[in-house]
Amino acid sequence: xxxxxIYDAVLNGDAKKxxxxxxxxxxxxxxxxxxxxxxxIPAMTEVGRLFEEGEKFVPEMLISARxxxxxxxxxxxxxxxxxxxxxxxxxxxxxxxxxxxxGKNLVKMMLEGAGFEVIDLGVxxxxxxxxxxxxxxxxxxxxxxxxxxxxxxxxxxxxETLKEAxxxxxxxxxxxxxxxxxxxxxxxxxDGYAPDASSAVRKAKQLLGIAA
Ligand code: B1M
Numbered sequence: 642x643x644x645x646x647i648y649d650a651v652l653n654g655d656a657k658k659x660x661x662x663x664x665x666x667x668x669x670x671x672x673x674x675x676x677x678x679x680x681x682i683p684a685m686t687e688v689g690r691l692f693e694e695g696e697k698f699v700p701e702m703l704i705s706a707r708x709x710x711x712x713x714x715x716x717x718x719x720x721x722x723x724x725x726x727x728x729x730x731x732x733x734x735x736x737x738x739x740x741x742x743x744g745k746n747l748v749k750m751m752l753e754g755a756g757f758e759v760i761d762l763g764v765x766x767x768x769x770x771x772x773x774x775x776x777x778x779x780x781x782x783x784x785x786x787x788x789x790x791x792x793x794x795x796x797x798x799x800x801e802t803l804k805e806a807x808x809x810x811x812x813x814x815x816x817x818x819x820x821x822x823x824x825x826x827x828x829x830x831x832d833g834y835a836p837d838a839s840s841a842v843r844k845a846k847q848l849l850g851i852a853a
Contacts, residue, residue, distance in 0.1 A: 659712040684705070735785075742786075748838045784817075813848040817837075
């Protein structure tokens, strides 16, 4: 049992080992915060780097993200007890009328892997629900995913609803999904666009002024 073995388990997507090693590390007195920041997050950062360099692909990224989740399930209660600060709070979901969630889930897992707290509203989420939840939860970012050209306008509606609520600029909006482009983000006034889960982490950090 060591931080290195947890790092390896997450990097290699071994969820069973990630959970077992995390439990053993906690029992041995290693702090949950150290396991998170010195093993889990660096492993997911490396997964993101390998993905961007074309050395890992979506399925492998998902498998690593699941291993990270397995470790997180054990760490979460300890982190809550220790009141560990997260990088920021993101309310994420797939826009109204759209049921695709594989990419959104991946973005969620990578954000959690990087140290963000993520509130996942699921699929088919209305603009009002995004804005209400972000307000209630005091979120820093609303993350919108859309896979259908017909549901993309839900992103624009969410930004308009945010403006009506007087929260535009206070809560940043990041968008993504296969049909989304930087041009579309600029057109609708989104604060950020990311083409994939790994760059979504970089973009979220950038939006909150956190060094990558
Ligand atoms: Co659908 N579907 N689908 N589908 N489906 C597409 C999107 C489509 C391109 C297939 C095609 O025709 N070639 C097409 C859309 C065409 C268009 O709009 N122009 C399509 C269609 C038409 C439909 C239906 C209408 C089919 C029908 O019923 N007639 C229907 C719509 C249902 C609905 O949503 N109301 C439908 C249904 C489905 C399934 C339910 C069967 C299933 C979804 C299962 C699920 O998600 N739980 C499904 C699937 C699997 C696909 C394809 C094959 C794969 C999507 C996917 O998961 N990709 C897709 C074709 C394709 O894309 N090749 C297709 C993998 C995923 C990791 O990538 O989601 O792009 P992606 O996410 C990436 C990035 O985009 C980015 O990061 C992710 C990870 O790198 N990203 C973000 C995503 N969200 C982000 C948010 C961010 C930042 C980055 O910030 C917040």
